[in-house]
Amino acid sequence: MDEEYDVIVLGTGLTECILSGLLSREGKKVLHMDRNDYYGGESASLNLTQLYRKFRQGKEPPAELGRDRDYNIDLVPKFIIASGELTKILVHTDVTRYMEFKQIAGSFVFRDGKISKVPSTEMEAVKSPLMGLFEKRRAKNFFSFLQNWKDEDSTTHQGIDLDKDSMKTVYEKFGLESGTQDFIGHAMALYLDDDYITKPARPAYERILLYSKSMARYGKSPYIYPLYGLGELPQSFARLSAIYGGTYMLDKPIHEIVTDDNGKFVGVRSGDETVKAKQVIGDPSYFGAGEEGGKVRVVEEGKVVRAICVLKHPIPGTEDADSCQIVIPQKQVNRKNDIYIAAVSSTHNVAAKDVWIAIVSTIVETSVPERELAPGLQLLGTIHDKFVSISSLYTPTADGKSDNIFVTRSYDATSHFETVVDDVQDVWQRVTGKPFSELELKKADMDNVQE
Amino acid sequence: MADNAETSAVPDKPIQVKLVLLGEAAVGKSSIVLRFVSNEFQANKEPTIGAAFLTQKCRLEDRVLRYEIWDTAGQERFHSLAPMYYRNAQAAVVVYDVTKATSLEKAKSWVKELQRQANPNIVIALAGNKVDLVTASSAAGASGAAASNGDDDEDEADDATATPGEDAGEAENPEGLRQVPKDEAQAYATEAGLLFFETSAKTGEGIVEIFTEIAKKIPIDHILNGRGGASRSAAAGAAAADAVNLQNNAPKGKSPCSC
Ligand SMILES: Nc1nc2c(ncn2[C@@H]2O[C@H](COP(=O)(O)OP(=O)(O)OP(=O)(O)O)[C@@H](O)[C@H]2O)c(=O)[nH]1
Numbered sequence A: 001m002d003e004e005y006d007v008i009v010l011g012t013g014l015t016e017c018i019l020s021g022l023l024s025r026e027g028k029k030v031l032h033m034d035r036n037d038y039y040g041g042e043s044a045s046l047n048l049t050q051l052y053r054k055f056r057q058g059k060e061p062p063a064e065l066g067r068d069r070d071y072n073i074d075l076v077p078k079f080i081i082a083s084g085e086l087t088k089i090l091v092h093t094d095v096t097r098y099m100e101f102k103q104i105a106g107s108f109v110f111r112d113g114k115i116s117k118v119p120s121t122e123m124e125a126v127k128s129p130l131m132g133l134f135e136k137r138r139a140k141n142f143f144s145f146l147q148n149w150k151d152e153d154s155t156t157h158q159g160i161d162l163d164k165d166s167m168k169t170v171y172e173k174f175g176l177e178s179g180t181q182d183f184i185g186h187a188m189a190l191y192l193d194d195d196y197i198t199k200p201a202r203p204a205y206e207r208i209l210l211y212s213k214s215m216a217r218y219g220k221s222p223y224i225y226p227l228y229g230l231g232e233l234p235q236s237f238a239r240l241s242a243i244y245g246g247t248y249m250l251d252k253p254i255h256e257i258v259t260d261d262n263g264k265f266v267g268v269r270s271g272d273e274t275v276k277a278k279q280v281i282g283d284p285s286y287f288g289a290g291e292e293g294g295k296v297r298v299v300e301e302g303k304v305v306r307a308i309c310v311l312k313h314p315i316p317g318t319e320d321a322d323s324c325q326i327v328i329p330q331k332q333v334n335r336k337n338d339i340y341i342a343a344v345s346s347t348h349n350v351a352a353k354d355v356w357i358a359i360v361s362t363i364v365e366t367s368v369p370e371r372e373l374a375p376g377l378q379l380l381g382t383i384h385d386k387f388v389s390i391s392s393l394y395t396p397t398a399d400g401k402s403d404n405i406f407v408t409r410s411y412d413a414t415s416h417f418e419t420v421v422d423d424v425q426d427v428w429q430r431v432t433g434k435p436f437s438e439l440e441l442k443k444a445d446m447d448n449v450q451e
Numbered sequence B: 001m002a003d004n005a006e007t008s009a010v011p012d013k014p015i016q017v018k019l020v021l022l023g024e025a026a027v028g029k030s031s032i033v034l035r036f037v038s039n040e041f042q043a044n045k046e047p048t049i050g051a052a053f054l055t056q057k058c059r060l061e062d063r064v065l066r067y068e069i070w071d072t073a074g075q076e077r078f079h080s081l082a083p084m085y086y087r088n089a090q091a092a093v094v095v096y097d098v099t100k101a102t103s104l105e106k107a108k109s110w111v112k113e114l115q116r117q118a119n120p121n122i123v124i125a126l127a128g129n130k131v132d133l134v135t136a137s138s139a140a141g142a143s144g145a146a147a148s149n150g151d152d153d154e155d156e157a158d159d160a161t162a163t164p165g166e167d168a169g170e171a172e173n174p175e176g177l178r179q180v181p182k183d184e185a186q187a188y189a190t191e192a193g194l195l196f197f198e199t200s201a202k203t204g205e206g207i208v209e210i211f212t213e214i215a216k217k218i219p220i221d222h223i224l225n226g227r228g229g230a231s232r233s234a235a236a237g238a239a240a241a242d243a244v245n246l247q248n249n250a251p252k253g254k255s256p257c258s259c
């Protein structure tokens, strides 16, 4: 290992694999390592054997659950927004060719004790059981206001300034009830808490539009999902990287991040070998998160509790959907943060026939995290088996510009990948010194030339 | 569901088959693909940059297959091949080098892995490559005589570096280079239910045969009823309706493929 690399990437989570793929594609010489013998790190999908190894040391998966190979259970529940940023990267890099995607069959929200479909257009608002007759009319006006908004045409603004007025002002203008605000802000704009209400309305407006646009793209929900589970995403970007010359080493313990006297990155030590590179990128677990030694370069921002539930039936009230998302807005259950449910099944090649995997998650607010999931767990019916984990969310303490050490963020509690892409774009800019938007442009050019 | 009706109504449309190559480093995986797809051979094959996979049509009497051939991109070198690579593959060619006994052991471990984790209906072929090194006619080339098969002299000259074990003495008795007897590999293949060939990417021997024999053995009906491993039940037909095609930005059904 006396070769020198441009970039060493540590950890094969999705964030790291997208960066690795894009860097190799730009001609950088990349070495990508992981301490595990599987791809994906925190964002892996595991088969039953691997799941038991992680949660039930020493126990064998029960035979009644079926074949090991039929399972690909996500550790972090997220869906891909059909018209979101991850989709753009997938298409631009052609990584879509390695995977097949399916729609998530339904998007639901919890209100007043029961779940209903999330309406996403004025038409659907009119039919939705979520609202009474008068509220429907108000919601219809609200949606048509958003859909018709044009920045350059002030007659569409109805006296609102999206960049100055808060979302509260917009809700009040249309007289929307608090319960309606809940499903709009949490099940469509996908905010985890209510902080957005007092801020300028533009980002919320954009998120609602993204939801509606994504919904319109395939019809059943705004979400898509890769066959064989989310773990296919990092693996596919890793293949992209390998095709452009990236070198992959799994099952490689990392013992030390070697720096010079000024604290600048020199290389990575595994056993008594040290590999040198100009820069290093890695997930928080390689930089002091958890109990491993070495200099700590991350801080804990909060914790997420997740319960992976094995069901032998679809979630009640979802019209037997093979997959769905259910959002429980915080206010509905007297919390500060939403509870999410993400369910997938054999239709997505992630479980044996007639088995559903539902993951309930939320940001931890108390000292008894598992109990906080109760409102979500109650919606699932009989739970066949359950695997609970509490994960810390880490964020880097420095931007890497002075020491060439770039640490990515943990996978947060949001139900989609938009924040993962934000992190990719941010790290990209710091590592290459160029804005991510330029890369997009260049790729589009290249693709046009080839065709 | 409209998709399915369309597919079966047009029998001439090539049937798409994902085929993966597996095997130890330097056994000749990329060379086999190159021979099959372009009928070429390069004595010092560099890894191909930027190609996700190569495609090649294969005609049989009653059907046309379009192979989507995946090469490992070097990920197997440090035992880091991603399972997504062979996920959903309908066919696999597991390659070993007839002059290297350990490469057959590696091939066996890939076969095991495929039988445990891949699509249960996958068709697997075992290929004992570089058979030219152990047969008399090409050994003559290797020891300096004029090339008899029309290949570039360049190829011949480089062989000594391609296969470090080779020297002049052994070249006179090419069978001496062989480390894997044909009948031993054949017996293993039969027992494990694999197709078996000895091949040479250099001379072309056995290469087309691998792909045509695989084509004959592929369970076509299975593929038409949804993609490979995905289709386990009648539910697969209905589920196909939820498939999305990001590439074309087309809602639902796929555009009629122009291939
Ligand atoms: N004599 C001879 N040499 C071959 C044959 N096939 C491949 N080679 C040579 O063996 C070397 C390795 O071939 P590759 O096709 O790169 O092998 P590979 O399995 O793709 O190797 P990796 O991608 O590194 O795993 C090259 O130098 C080839 O020219 C063959 O049939 N006969």
Ligand SMILES: [Mg+2]
Pocket (backbone or CB within 6 Å): B029, B030, B031, B047, B071, B072, B073, B074
């Ligand atoms: Mg190769």
